[in-house]
Amino acid sequence: MTLLRTLIWFAVAAVAMLGAVWLAERPGNVTVEWRGWRLDTSVGVLLVAVAILILLGVALWLLYRWIVGAPGALIEGWGDSRRRRGYRELTQGLAAVAAGDGGEAQRHARKAEQLLAEPQLTLLLSAQAAQLTGDRDGSRRAFNAMLEDEQMAFLGLRGLIAQSLRDGDQAQALSYAERAFKLRPQTPWVVHSLFDMQAQIGRWREAQETLDAGLRRKVVTQDKGRTLKALLLVERSRATERDGSEADALALAREAFGLAPERIAVSSRLAELQIKAGDGRRALRTLERGWALAPHPDLTALYLKASGENDPLKRVGIVRKLVAQKPDDLESNLALAQAALDAGLWGEARRYLDAAGGTSPSARVCRLMAEVEERAQSDQAKVHEWLARAATAPADRAWRCSACGAQHESWRSVCESCGAFGTLHWRAPGTYGHILPPEVQQTPALQAPLSS
Numbered sequence: 001m002t003l004l005r006t007l008i009w010f011a012v013a014a015v016a017m018l019g020a021v022w023l024a025e026r027p028g029n030v031t032v033e034w035r036g037w038r039l040d041t042s043v044g045v046l047l048v049a050v051a052i053l054i055l056l057g058v059a060l061w062l063l064y065r066w067i068v069g070a071p072g073a074l075i076e077g078w079g080d081s082r083r084r085r086g087y088r089e090l091t092q093g094l095a096a097v098a099a100g101d102g103g104e105a106q107r108h109a110r111k112a113e114q115l116l117a118e119p120q121l122t123l124l125l126s127a128q129a130a131q132l133t134g135d136r137d138g139s140r141r142a143f144n145a146m147l148e149d150e151q152m153a154f155l156g157l158r159g160l161i162a163q164s165l166r167d168g169d170q171a172q173a174l175s176y177a178e179r180a181f182k183l184r185p186q187t188p189w190v191v192h193s194l195f196d197m198q199a200q201i202g203r204w205r206e207a208q209e210t211l212d213a214g215l216r217r218k219v220v221t222q223d224k225g226r227t228l229k230a231l232l233l234v235e236r237s238r239a240t241e242r243d244g245s246e247a248d249a250l251a252l253a254r255e256a257f258g259l260a261p262e263r264i265a266v267s268s269r270l271a272e273l274q275i276k277a278g279d280g281r282r283a284l285r286t287l288e289r290g291w292a293l294a295p296h297p298d299l300t301a302l303y304l305k306a307s308g309e310n311d312p313l314k315r316v317g318i319v320r321k322l323v324a325q326k327p328d329d330l331e332s333n334l335a336l337a338q339a340a341l342d343a344g345l346w347g348e349a350r351r352y353l354d355a356a357g358g359t360s361p362s363a364r365v366c367r368l369m370a371e372v373e374e375r376a377q378s379d380q381a382k383v384h385e386w387l388a389r390a391a392t393a394p395a396d397r398a399w400r401c402s403a404c405g406a407q408h409e410s411w412r413s414v415c416e417s418c419g420a421f422g423t424l425h426w427r428a429p430g431t432y433g434h435i436l437p438p439e440v441q442q443t444p445a446l447q448a449p450l451s452s
C-alpha cells in the first residue's frame with residue numbers, strides 16, 4: 001500500500017516537473033485589460049496565481065466549516081462521554097451483583113440512573129442490588145416498575161414470582177406465573193413453574209392444560225410428559241374416588257396405567273381400585289406387570305390382599321409367583337424373606353436375606369435378620385450383632401426426590417421439600433449425581449424453583 005502510494009506521488013511530481021519545464025521552454029505573454037487597468041504577465045505566473053487562489057478558497061471553506069460545526073460537536077462529545085460513564089457505572093454495578101456486593105451495586109445503580117436517561121436499563125440492576133441488600137420493598141418496586149415496560153415486563157414477572165415464593169405467598173406467585181405464561185408460553189421455566197404451582201395446590205386439570213401446552217411447544221419432552229400426565233391422572237383418580245365416583249376413578253387409573261406402568265404409584269393405584277371393585281384377578285395381573293417394571297413392598301401387600309389368601313405358608317407361594325416377574329431384584333428377595341418370616345420358615349428367610357444383602361447388607365436386611373434370629377429364638381448375641389450392623393449399614397431404597405434429594409415416608413405426587421411434581425422415586429441414595437455444583441444453584445439471580 002505504502003509502496004503504491006509512493007509510486008503515485010512520484011508520478012504526480014514527475015508530471016508537474018515536466019509541465020513546468022514544458023511551460024518554461026515555451027514562454028508566452030498574457031495581457032489583461034479591464035476598465036483602464038492593464039496587466040502584463042507570463043503564462044507560468046498566471047497558472048501559479050490560479051493554483052494559489054484555489055488553495056486559499058479551500059482553506060477558507062475548511063475554516064468556515066470548523067467555526068460553524070464546533071459547538072454541536074462539543075455538545076455531542078459531552079453527551080457521548082456522559083453515556084459512556086453511565087454504561088461504565090452499569091457494567092460495574094452488574095459486576096458488583098455478580099460478586100454479591102449489594103452496597104456497591106446500589107451505588108453504581110444510582111449513578112447509572114443519573115447518567116443514563118434510560119430507566120429500563122438501570123431497573124434490573126437496581127432490583128438485583130436491592131435483592132442483595134435484603135431490601136424487599138426496593139426490589140419489589142423495581143420489578144413492578146419493569147412491568148410498565150413491554151420489553152422488561154417478563155423479567156419483572158420472573159423477579160416477582162421468585163420474591164413471592166420466598167415470601168411464602170403462593171397465590172400471588174401463581175397469579176404472576178399465569179401472567180408470565182400468557183406473555184411467553186414457550187419459555188421452559190415459565191411452563192415448569194406454573195405446572196408445579198398448579199399441582200401444589202391440587203389444580204390437576206389446570207396443571208394438565210399447562211402440561212399439554214408445554215408438550216405442544218416442545219418445552220416438555222414426550223417421555224416426561226407421558227409420566228407426568230399419568231401421575232396427574234392418579235391424583236385425579238383419588239379426587240374422583242373421594243367424590244364418590246368409583247367407576248370414573250377406576251377409568252382414570254386405567255388410563256394412567258396405560259401411559260406409565262413403570263411408576264409404582266400408578267400400578268398400585270389401579271390395583272387398589274380393582275381390588276375395591278372386587279376384581280382381584282385383574283389386580284393380580286396389574287401388580288405382576290408393575291413388579292416386572294418397578295418392584296416395591298406396597299405391591300406385595302396389594303398382591304396378597306388381591307389373592308385373598310390368609311394361610312401364611314400358602315402366602316409364601318403367592319409371593320413367589322409375584323416376584324417371578326423379576327426374580328433377581330433386591331425387592332424380590334426381601335419380599336420372599338418377609339413372607340418366609342411370617343410363615344416361620346427361618347432357614348428360608350435367612351437364605352433370601354443373604355441373597356438380598358450380598359457382601360454389604362443394607363439397614364433393612366440387617367433389621368430383618370435381627371427379627372429372624374429373635375423369632376427363631378436363637379442366640380441373643382446374634383440379634384444384637386444384626387441390630388448393631390443395621391445402625392452403620394448402607395441406607396436403603398426410599399422415596400427420594402430427584403430434584404432436591406429429600407426423603408419421604410410414603411409416595412406423594414408433590415415433593416414436600418421443594419414443591420416439584422412427580423419427582424419422587426423409589427431409589428437408594430446417591431443415585432442422582434449433581435447436575436450443577438451447589439454454588440451455581442445459589443446465585444442471587446432471579447430464580448424460581450424449577451422441577452427437573
Ligand SMILES: [Zn+2]
Pocket residue numbers: 401402403404405406415416417418419420423
Ligand atoms: Zn424435592
